[in-house]
Amino acid sequence: MLSWVDGRPGDALALGDRGLAYGDGLFETIGVSHGRPRLLERHLHRLGQGCARLALELDLELLRAEVLVFCAQLGEGVAKLIITRGDGPRGYAPPLPAQPRRILQGAAAALYPSAHGERGVRLYPCATRLAEQPLLAGLKHLNRLEQVLARGEWQDGQHAEGLLRDQAGRVIEGVYSNLFLVKDGQLLTAELSRCGVAGVMRAELMMRASQIGVALQVRDLAYSELLEADEVLLCNSQYGVWPVVALQTHRWPVGPLTRKLQAIARDLLDA
């Protein structure tokens, strides 16, 4: 499969890279269709925010050009982009200046059952709780052991996603998706200033909601609010929107706003 390291074909990483040593970096998983990256500006925007937070100096214009060429060669599938702080001497101290490393890996698109979108999915109630770290909240960084532990909690095919809550029990997101609730016609999603990943599709749906006149609240969400929601939905930049229909014994219907957002996501991904 196609893979590049710093703009050249390559499938191996130097052992001294800080991405391996400390998870010192960021990533984006970009859908590719007809040789073009989907939602590229959103992905680059989030990456840029992550670089600022981690004090990583990255030439986003150069990167954009590189991603476009890579995706043109890939054609169809997924381009996983990893940015690390590059090589450094031993020790946590970030080298100054650092030479960030760009890694691009192509893969086939994940094949999700169409029933997930049509009939909805069941959430696994993850026991793994997200830690609160405001300095890293919202970023798609390479420190993802919490997601690995959470995703390792279930192996059955009955649960397409897991519910992640924070240490205080608040409802945050899925393991690889963001979560929205619908209550009395309003859209609600968790505030991600303490933990969580601010997804690219979440950002798009937040913007579109206001365009179609749907009120949106971004705030802390109690577990009871999830249970009492009229509709629940998941989103990410690969599959778009899935209705959530079950969590343990609890059931939600697939509602009209979920279907509307699903159609919007589909249009975005087909564009």
Place this chain on the structure above:
Amino acid sequence: MLSWVDGRPGDALALGDRGLAYGDGLFETIGVSHGRPRLLERHLHRLGQGCARLALELDLELLRAEVLVFCAQLGEGVAKLIITRGDGPRGYAPPLPAQPRRILQGAAAALYPSAHGERGVRLYPCATRLAEQPLLAGLKHLNRLEQVLARGEWQDGQHAEGLLRDQAGRVIEGVYSNLFLVKDGQLLTAELSRCGVAGVMRAELMMRASQIGVALQVRDLAYSELLEADEVLLCNSQYGVWPVVALQTHRWPVGPLTRKLQAIARDLLDA
């Protein structure tokens, strides 16, 4: 410099390794002297605990043999051992069964000024606070962005280490060391069930303290207790013990128990 991947000479990692993708793994930094690893059983014990917590199946006997041969070849310096969950398909789900990867990298021993041990060090007051994640607390895992951010807070040569507190303000550790307080002849160190790294030298000093009749408390430590301590000291498995003499305007003397523990650590590292 000497480096092995899965027991064979190598200096590159496959891009699909989960250590890079998610920081899905653990590491140990082992001092090597006269071809022999220092405190090897302690390092392997902690690694084994980490593997259990991350559900990583690793043959510790095979690993011990491999580390011994590696260190014999290295002679003098530091052996950095990284264990990752190995390659896997895309996505957080841990492959079952996983094929863990063993990485060994040799380096020269870090050269710390002898004044750090003789006259003591000044702590930098890190603004980065540790998140509370009981599932990962105590482990030396590869998700180390908090340490990277904390160590990036100071560049001057005046501070040999930084003080890390948790989100609630409790005193936890240094960025690459553990911390002990001495108060009324008792030794105190932070309980590490919510965050922090349970260091190999910390474990040794805890055991030796009881052997020399020094009472030890392992519990939450308030910031005021740090300020009111009679002595403060740092330890890790590379440098042994450093007295702490200053934090901002606060001063501590270098006390007798610190010197005693320093001598014990020196003996351990010289053994």
